[in-house]
Amino acid sequence: QSILESSLKKWKEEGKRGIWIYLPTHMSHLVPICCSNGFDFHFAKKGSVVLKQWLPETLSRLPHGPTHQVGVGCMVTKGNGEMLVVQELTGPAARYKLWKMPTGLLDPGENINDAAVRELKEETGLDAKLYKILTFRQAHSGGDRGSDLFFVCWMKLIDENQEWTKQEEEIADIRWMPIEEFTQQELWQKSPVYQEMNDAMIRAIETDQGGMSEETHELGFRPGSNTIYIPSKM
Amino acid sequence: QSILESSLKKWKEEGKRGIWIYLPTHMSHLVPICCSNGFDFHFAKKGSVVLKQWLPETLSRLPHGPTHQVGVGCMVTKGNGEMLVVQELTGPAARYKLWKMPTGLLDPGENINDAAVRELKEETGLDAKLYKILTFRQAHSGGDRGSDLFFVCWMKLIDENQEWTKQEEEIADIRWMPIEEFTQQELWQKSPVYQEMNDAMIRAIETDQGGMSEETHELGFRPGSNTIYIPSKM
Incomplete structure (x- = not known):
């Protein structure tokens, strides 16, 4: 308590502006001491919390x-116009008996394309590569769940003759379905937002235009690389 | 302490699985009590923290x-092939005297297109509308800063004859620049990832192909709407 108070006094005298304190979970007894000295929460995840305080008398910057x-949906197609669909065992889609594309959330630090490959493999056992990102959706759940970006990833199987293996804990059923049968399911027909996304998927399959391809390149001016998604070069 | 212990016992007996506790900052004295009873951090933001615990003896789901x-960059173009660029007062780009597009972070709950319109207005005073999202980048800073998605938003001015007004706190200078002069700056030339993004921008301007347009539609099966970004319909 007194150490924090004297540090804050010193930091203010030195003209410091933003102060960040990182605490692992096993030091959570220090959280109330920080908060009673003007800190507020900034960010937390399993294993740690970060608190912050803006020292000047101005608006915090x-x-x-x-x-x-960030979530991904895996649109896997075959040359005959069929699309891979799953039924889930639990959750809202299961209640509707909805056939949907395999979906999942990015793990912390994971790329969109890697997550799409991983989720498809986990749910169906199938190996595929990202071909293009076709469309994406932004939703705001509000409260402490934050917002959501969902990317529709068009994937191509490494080998069209692979057999699937169902993930027993999450997936009730897997099948190939003509894409029109997929989009005509009652729940999608009731939903303008999903109808538009489904139309964009059908247009992309029919024309092979639009969508964004993945490329990874060096940053150049400092070490490291970034993955970018850019419209396919014509 | 004893209330939490007996509640946890009851929840386990009832077969509850995931437990979430939401605490506003002024109740931060309860954080150590939760953590010493098996809770860990889930998420935090200014004003609150959320803790969680998975009760079964299985792997947490x-x-x-x-x-x-999520960040946005505003690529504002004029009919004569010029692009709006700014120099910042502070930060890494300022050290390089880099001319860049106006950029900024989404506020919590904000749409990508709204953030692009707001940031451009804040930094330059100019009113514009999103035309298309052209390309995006994913970066992983690691640690507690998490990951980053940056969307390049092609914007069109509401009125091409508007005058800009510089944001005094952040912006050192504003000008119109031929897009080739922008992309030929030394820092971009050193960076494969930015070169590819800049090339995608030039290709989009030259051909007006590619990119994703914004549409907002009702969800349909429950109240609310989502914003989606889909390839422009040909």
């Missing part, structure tokens, strides 16, 4: 922490 | 919280 979770 | 912050 500290950025907020992560606001979005 | 609780989703992680938000992992990404």
Whole structure:
């Protein structure tokens, strides 16, 4: 308590502006001491919390922490116009007996394309590569769930003759379905937002135009690389 | 302490699986009590923290919280092939005297297109509308900053004859620049990832192909709407 108070006094005298304190879960007894000395929460995840305080008498210019979770949907097609669909064992889609594309959330630090490959493999056992990102959706759940970006990933199987293996804990059933049968399911027909996304998927399959391809390149001016998604070069 | 212990016992007997506790900052004295009873951090933002615990003896199936912050860059063009660029007062780009597009982070709950319109207005005073999202980048800073999605938004001015007004706190200078002069700056030339993004921008301007348009539609099966980004219909 007194150490924090004297540090804050010193930091203010030195003209410091934003102060961040990182605490692992086993030091959570220090959280109330920080908060009673003017700190507020910034960000937390399993294993740690970060608190922050803006010292000047001006409006805080500290950025907020992560606001979005990111999800992927795997649109896997075969040359005959069929699409891979699954029924889930639990959750809202299961209640509707909805046939949907395999979906999942990015793990922390994971790329969109890697997550799509991983989720498809986990749910169906199938090996595929990202061909193009076709469309995406932004939703705001509000409260502490934050916002959501969902990317529709058009995937191509490494080998069209692979057999699937169902993930027993999550997946009730798997099949190939003509894409029109998929989009004509009652729940989608009731939903303007999903109808538009489904139409964009059909247009992409019919024309092979639109969508964004993945490329990974070096940053150049410092070490490291970034994955970018850019419209396919004509 | 004893209330929490007996509640946990009851929840386990009832077969509850995931437990979430939401605490506003002024109740931060309860954080250590939760952590010493098996809770861990899930998510936090200014004003509150959320803790979680998975009760069964199995692997936790609780989703992680938000992992990404989302940024926008505003590519504003004029009919003569010029692009709006700014120099910042502080930060890495200022050290390089880099001319860049206006950029900024989404506020919590904000749409990509709204953030692009707001950031451009804040930094330059100019009113514009989103035309298309042209390309995007995913970066992983690691640690507690999480990951980053950055969307390049092609914007069109509401009125091409508007005058800009510089945001005094952040912007050192504003000008119109031929897009080739923008992309030929030394820092971009050193960076394969930015070269590819810049090339995609030039290709989009030259051909007006590619990119994703914004549409907002009703969800239909429950109240609310989502914003989606889909390839422009030909």
